[in-house]
Amino acid sequence: MKKTQKIYVGGRDYVNEIDAKKQQVLRTIALKNTQPRLPSAQNLAVDADSGRVFVVAFDHDDRSGPRDGLYIFDLRDGRQLGYVRTGAGANAVRYNPKYNELYVTNFTSGTLSVVDATTYAVTREFRTPVYPNQMVLSADGDTLYVGIKEGFNRDWDPDVFVEGAKERILRIDLRKS
Numbered sequence: 001m002k003k004t005q006k007i008y009v010g011g012r013d014y015v016n017e018i019d020a021k022k023q024q025v026l027r028t029i030a031l032k033n034t035q036p037r038l039p040s041a042q043n044l045a046v047d048a049d050s051g052r053v054f055v056v057a058f059d060h061d062d063r064s065g066p067r068d069g070l071y072i073f074d075l076r077d078g079r080q081l082g083y084v085r086t087g088a089g090a091n092a093v094r095y096n097p098k099y100n101e102l103y104v105t106n107f108t109s110g111t112l113s114v115v116d117a118t119t120y121a122v123t124r125e126f127r128t129p130v131y132p133n134q135m136v137l138s139a140d141g142d143t144l145y146v147g148i149k150e151g152f153n154r155d156w157d158p159d160v161f162v163e164g165a166k167e168r169i170l171r172i173d174l175r176k177s
Contacts, residue, residue, distance in 0.1 A: 003048075004048045005019065005020045005021055006018060006019065006020060006048075007020050008044060008046050008053060010041035010042075010043070010044045010055060011041060012040050012041060013030065013031045013032060013038055013040075014029060014030050014031055014041075015028070015029045015031065015044065015073075015078075016028050016029075017029065017075075029053070029073070029075070029077075029078040030078050031071070031078060031080075033080075034071060034083070035080065035083065036066070036083065037067060038055070038057050038067070038071055039057050039058070039059035039061070039062075039067050039068070040057060040059065040060065041055045041056075041057060042056050042057055042058040042091055042092075043055075043056050043091065043092045043093055044093065045094055045095040045102070046075065046095070047095050047097065047117070048075075049097070051074060051075045051076055052072055052073065052074065052075060052081065053072075053073050053075050054070060054071075054072055054073075054093050054095060054102055055070070055071045055072075056068075056069070056071075056086075056091060056092065056093045056104055057069060057071060057090055058090050058091055058107065058108075063089070063108055064088060065087065065089055065090070065106075065108060068085075068086070068088050068089060068090040068106070069083060069084050069087070069090050069104075070083070070084040070086055070090060070093060070102065070104050070113075070115060072084075072120060082120040083120075084104075084113075084115055084121075084122060086104040086106055086111075086113035086115070086122065087104075087106030087108070087109030087111045087113060087125075088106060088107075088109045089106050089107030089109060089131075090104055090105070090106055090107075091105045091106065091107040091132070091133060091134075092105045092134050092135055093105075094135045094136075094137050094144070095117065096141050096174065097141070098141030098142070099174060100116070100117045100118060101114055101115065101116060101117055101123070101174075102115040103115075103135055103137075103144055105128075105132035105133060105134070105135060105146060106132065107131050107132060107133065108131075110127060110128055110129070110130060110131065111125050111126060111127055111128060112125070112128055112172070113125050114126075126172065128146065128148060128170060129148050129150070129170070130148060130149065130150045131149040131150070132146050132147070132148055132149075132170070133146070133147040133148065133149045134146075134147045141174070142173065142174050142175050143171060143172065143173060143174060144171075144172040144174055145169050145170070145171055145172075146169070146170040146172065147167065147168075147169060147170075148167065148168040148169070149167060150166055150167065150168065
């Protein structure tokens with residue numbers, strides 16, 4: 001995997017490329033004229049080797065999620081390379097170079113989508129308990145750990161916390177058989 005010494009941070013409709021050593025913004029990549037329209041960049045992952053940035057969108061104004069999913073862009077010019085509808089509340093994305101796969105948590109749908117990073121096709125989907133959230137990939141690329149939030153109710157009222165709810169970690173073995 002190519003080391004770039006760059007940090008990528010997403011905003012509503014842009015990605016900033018930051019020099020990690022100088023701590024300066026090098027450029028802003030505009031994510032304009034997307035199909036479907038990008039509601040809000042929620043989270044991102046970068047594949048520096050292929051020059052792509054993977055952005056998940058979670059439309060907080062329309063919880064049914066008609067535009068939620070995975071948007072793929074060229075890191076050099078911001079051109080949209082693809083879009084994959086993964087589920088309502090696309091919340092986090094991780095790229096796994098070992099299997100050339102992307103993992104997308106769909107917070108509202110309660111699913112985890114596995115996307116082929118070449119064809120951009122959903123190859124598998126896991127139903128998860130309640131709200132799948134952030135993910136961590138093991139160093140060897142064989143295990144995905146998914147945070148499961150249980151503290152909110154299904155009506156999505158952030159002021160109502162379910163007493164006694166626990167946070168859990170879901171472990172997924174990614175090895176191909």
